[in-house]
Amino acid sequence: MNTVWTDGVLRFSYMDSTEVELVATMLAKPSVCAHVFFGPNTIEETRAFFLPLVEPMQESLQRDERPQCHVFTVREAATGDFVGECAVIPVMFGSGNFTIGYQLDEPFWRRGYGTRACEFVVWFGFTVLKAHRLSGDTLGSNAGSCRIMERCGFRREGVQRQYYFARGELHDNVLYGLLREESRPALARLSSAIVEIEGEPSVPT
Ligand SMILES: CC(C)(COP(=O)(O)OP(=O)(O)OC[C@H]1O[C@@H](n2cnc3c(N)ncnc32)[C@H](O)[C@@H]1OP(=O)(O)O)[C@@H](O)C(=O)NCCC(=O)NCCS
Numbered sequence: 001m002n003t004v005w006t007d008g009v010l011r012f013s014y015m016d017s018t019e020v021e022l023v024a025t026m027l028a029k030p031s032v033c034a035h036v037f038f039g040p041n042t043i044e045e046t047r048a049f050f051l052p053l054v055e056p057m058q059e060s061l062q063r064d065e066r067p068q069c070h071v072f073t074v075r076e077a078a079t080g081d082f083v084g085e086c087a088v089i090p091v092m093f094g095s096g097n098f099t100i101g102y103q104l105d106e107p108f109w110r111r112g113y114g115t116r117a118c119e120f121v122v123w124f125g126f127t128v129l130k131a132h133r134l135s136g137d138t139l140g141s142n143a144g145s146c147r148i149m150e151r152c153g154f155r156r157e158g159v160q161r162q163y164y165f166a167r168g169e170l171h172d173n174v175l176y177g178l179l180r181e182e183s184r185p186a187l188a189r190l191s192s193a194i195v196e197i198e199g200e201p202s203v204p205t
Pocket residue numbers: 031032033035036102103104105108109110111112113114115116137138139142143144145147148151
């Protein structure tokens with residue numbers, strides 16, 4: 001089973017438990033967490049969230065089985081530098097419906113990498129996981145994330161007012177959705193842009 005992909009600029013690989021430390025350092029930064037519903041996290045808080053996702057994922061991959069949750073380390077293809085993480089997680093009771101997410105470290109913002117990470121999870125969700133729908137959400141104040149999902153074809157489906165309390169303030173949560181049939185033009189382009197680096201090829205639909 002394939003575990004590593006690239007779009008030519010970024011490299012996406014299933015996260016190893018050792019890489020959770022890199023995520024923890026990133027999510028301890030107030031700047032990175034300024035427009036998300038959590039954080040800044042302690043190192044322990046990030047470990048406690050990510051390790052129960054990453055360890056079963058690695059066990060499934062070792063058995064050559066597709067994991068339930070898909071958490072990817074994002075690195076620059078040219079340098080190997082850690083850029084952040086992105087994920088595709090099944091929605092509870094929502095067969096074929098997955099939540100997508102991405103967090104990038106501050107030195108890598110505003111280079112189009114957030115858009116590339118979102119494109120990767122869109123491609124992965126529809127092509128590899130055969131999703132019928134991808135769901136995303138973000139704080140209303142997260143202009144970059146709203147723009148990224150809209151660039152990737154997601155439709156704004158609603159606002160949950162005062163949904164989160166974080167850093168002493170209430171925050172609205174904006175809901176986004178992308179249906180399989182709406183993603184076809186983007187997928188046609190992404191399927192030639194994203195290639196597997198190692199392992200068996202997955203077959204696009
Ligand atoms: C939000 C985040 C993913 C944006 O990533 P990025 O790599 O800077 O985004 P891109 O370079 O692909 O930019 C995409 C678009 O968003 C815009 N944008 C990015 N950051 C922005 C910001 N802080 N404010 C307003 N617009 C922003 C860009 O100008 C670009 O717009 P364009 O399409 O009109 O040119 C990144 O800042 C990040 O990971 N932040 C911390 C964690 C986080 O917020 N994760 C998302 C949780 S929902």
